[in-house]
Amino acid sequence: MTFKYNLIIILKNFLRKEQIIDYEEQSKITRVIIKAAVLMLEFGAESILIEQTAQRLGKALGVDSVEISLIPSAIVLTTLLKGRSATTTRRVHHKPINMSIVCDVQKMVIEIEKDKHDSDWVTTHMKNIQPNYYNRWLVILMVGLACASFSYLYGADIWAFAITFISSSIAMYIRQELSKKRFMLILTFGITAFIATLLSSTSLLFNLTNTPNVVFAASVLLLVPGFPFVTSFLDGFKGYLSMAWGRWLQASLLTIATCMGIILAMSVLNIKGW
Amino acid sequence: MSGLIFDIIINSIFASVASTGFAMLFNVPKNALIYCAIGGAMTYIIKDTCMDLGLSIELATFIASAFIGVVALRWSKKFLIPRPVYTVASIIPMIPGTYAFTAMITLVDMNSHGVTPELIEIFIENGLKAISILGAISFGLALTSLYYMRLNRPVI
Numbered sequence: 001m002t003f004k005y006n007l008i009i010i011l012k013n014f015l016r017k018e019q020i021i022d023y024e025e026q027s028k029i030t031r032v033i034i035k036a037a038v039l040m041l042e043f044g045a046e047s048i049l050i051e052q053t054a055q056r057l058g059k060a061l062g063v064d065s066v067e068i069s070l071i072p073s074a075i076v077l078t079t080l081l082k083g084r085s086a087t088t089t090r091r092v093h094h095k096p097i098n099m100s101i102v103c104d105v106q107k108m109v110i111e112i113e114k115d116k117h118d119s120d121w122v123t124t125h126m127k128n129i130q131p132n133y134y135n136r137w138l139v140i141l142m143v144g145l146a147c148a149s150f151s152y153l154y155g156a157d158i159w160a161f162a163i164t165f166i167s168s169s170i171a172m173y174i175r176q177e178l179s180k181k182r183f184m185l186i187l188t189f190g191i192t193a194f195i196a197t198l199l200s201s202t203s204l205l206f207n208l209t210n211t212p213n214v215v216f217a218a219s220v221l222l223l224v225p226g227f228p229f230v231t232s233f234l235d236g237f238k239g240y241l242s243m244a245w246g247r248w249l250q251a252s253l254l255t256i257a258t259c260m261g262i263i264l265a266m267s268v269l270n271i272k273g274w
Numbered sequence: 275m276s277g278l279i280f281d282i283i284i285n286s287i288f289a290s291v292a293s294t295g296f297a298m299l300f301n302v303p304k305n306a307l308i309y310c311a312i313g314g315a316m317t318y319i320i321k322d323t324c325m326d327l328g329l330s331i332e333l334a335t336f337i338a339s340a341f342i343g344v345v346a347l348r349w350s351k352k353f354l355i356p357r358p359v360y361t362v363a364s365i366i367p368m369i370p371g372t373y374a375f376t377a378m379i380t381l382v383d384m385n386s387h388g389v390t391p392e393l394i395e396i397f398i399e400n401g402l403k404a405i406s407i408l409g410a411i412s413f414g415l416a417l418t419s420l421y422y423m424r425l426n427r428p429v430i
Contacts, residue, residue, distance in 0.1 A: 044300075048419075049356055098301040099359045110354055132301055139298050146295025149288035153367065217372045224371040227300060230362050233412030237420060259378040 021062055021081060025119075029061045030086045032119045034077045035126060036105050037068065038090045041075060044097035046231050047240040050075075053109050060112045061119055072246025094250070096179060097227050100132035136176055143222050144169030151218035159209040167199035167219040175222070186257040189223050193261030196220050201269050216262075223258045225251040282322050289318035289367040297363035306359055309349055313364030317342050321368060331403075332410045335368050339414030347418050361415050368411060373404035 021029070037054045051068050058066035058079055069076040078087040108125055111117075147168035148161050156164065171192050178188040200219040204212040228251035236244030293314025297307055317338040324334035339361075346360040377400040384393045 045356065046358055049358075099356075100301045100303045103303050103306075103355050103359065106356055107354055132303055134298050134301070142291075142295040142298050144295075146292040149292040149295075150367070152288050153285060153292075154372070217375065220375065221371050222296075222299070224369055224374070226296070226366055226369045226371075227358075227362050229369075229408060230365070230412055230415065231358065233408065234358070234416050234419075237413070237416040255374060255378060259375060259382060262375070263379060263382050 023084065023086070026063065026079060026081050026084065027086045027088075029058070029063055029119050030077065030079045030088050032061070032122045032126075033057050033066060033079065034075060034088055034090050035123070036109070037075050037077060038092055039126065039129075040102050040105055041070070041092050042095050043099070043101045044094075044227055044231065045102045047235045047243045048238050049102075049106070053106060056113060057109050057122075060109070060116065061122070070240060070243055072243060072250070094185075096185070098131055101129055104129045140169050140172045140176070143172040147218050147221050150221050151214050154214045154218060156211050156214045156218070157209055160203060160211045160215045163200060163203045163208065164215050164218045167196055167202075167215070168222055170199055171196035171219065172222055186253060189254050190257040190261040190264075193220050193223055193258040194265045195261075196223075197262045197265035198269070201265070205269075220258060220262060223254070225254040228254070278326070282319055285322060286315040286318045290315040292367050293363050296366040300359075300363065302359050302363065303355065305353065306355055309360055310363035313342050313346065313360055314367055316345070317364050318367050332406050335407055336410040336414045338368065339365050339411045340417050341414075343415045343418040357419070365411050365415065368407070370404040370407040373400045373407070377401035377404060 033054050036057055037050050040050045040053060047070055050070065054068050054077065055066045063079040063081045065080045067078045067080070072092075074089060074091050076087065076089045078085050105126070108122070108129075112122065144165045148165035151160055151164040174195055175188060175192045178191060179185075196219045197216060200212075200215045203209045203215045209215065228247045232244045232247035232251060235241075235247065290311040294307060294311045297310040302310060320338040320341055321334045324337055325331060329337075342361055342364045343357075346357045346364070349355070349360055350357045377397055380393050380397040380400065384390075384397070387393075
């Protein structure tokens with residue numbers, strides 16, 4: 001019984017390998033691969049990971065090689081098959097970083113390498129990838145706690161800890177509301193920093209704590225663009241220089257937007273010094 | 275001595291809470307969350323210990339991030355998850371956010387209130403610290419994959 005079953009599988013695989021990929025099929029494969037690459041770049045994966053994933057996916061789907069050219073705002077991708085090439089370009093719109101989608105695409109590629117699927121299966125699978133959003137109140141609580149932990153690490157007292165927790169939680173709520181309305185990231189960061197600084201200034205105005213500067217610093221830490229900064233360095237070390245510059249500039253712009261928010265709040269309240 | 279160890283443990287617990295919070299901000303998969311917390315605690319313990327032994331903050335940060343790079347390689351092979359998911363969340367407690375913000379705010383201060391030697395000093399000091407710590411973090415993280423790139427294999 002099992003022997004018979006195995007024989008069928010072997011025969012099936014043999015037939016699939018012999019299947020000739022025509023130009024129509026090749027361009028379909030190209031479109032599927034670039035869809036996966038765009039998904040990974042949009043949600044903030046590292047450049048080397050995008051390139052390797054595209055190449056592995058191409059090999060698993062049956063093309064000879066995949067060449068990819070990455071710039072921060074677009075992807076150009078070519079698949080080669082017996083001297084025939086298909087090229088396509090996609091624009092990339094950067095979205096808030098979401099690692100669960102990147103992980104899902106990665107897992108899908110490994111699954112395809114294990115047991116061969118065709119390009120239609122990949123298309124439907126990618127459509128079904130769900131962003132693993134946590135409960136928003138849980139995120140607010142955890143981010144508030146994270147910023148408060150930072151304030152503890154910088155040497156805050158109990159009141160400073162409490163004020164940091166409250167102001168960064170409210171800031172996180174506002175950040176979620178703004179990104180729900182699909183504002184530009186720069187605007188979101190500026191407004192959130194403004195409100196976080198306004199809220200944390202209560203520590204100074206009511207003389208609640210001995211360490212007000214820690215509160216100011218820690219309550220805006222939820223806006224540090226850590227992921228773009230680190231990926232920009234990692235890309236640069238691995239030879240993707242234009243991507244590294246793009247990510248660096250993106251992270252710097254977000255930092256500047258945050259600083260603008262902080263400075264605006266400080267000048268409104270007429271506080272000096274940090 | 276025991277007080278010192280107690281301090282380090284308490285600090286590492288807070289660091290792991292910080293790592294977990296930021297990991298949720300990046301939407302990491304649920305089963306990776308606990309490893310992000312462990313990684314955050316580990317990096318903080320290593321960095322604290324190194325700084326207590328008298329190393330500079332840059333060198334301590336570099337050692338800690340190189341260590342988490344090696345550990346995350348094992349985790350990513352085990353669970354088939356890209357390494358940045360673990361590493362970026364783990365190094366978040368070491369990101370020089372305050373230095374970077376202070377440098378930027380001084381820059382704007384210089385524009386609005388006039389340039390003084392003190393402001394220039396604060397700007398250069400904080401900016402250099404931020405860039406060198408960031409460089410130490412990312413070079414430490416990249417070290418393992420740079421080692422493997424020579425072998426011409428996929429990262430995970």
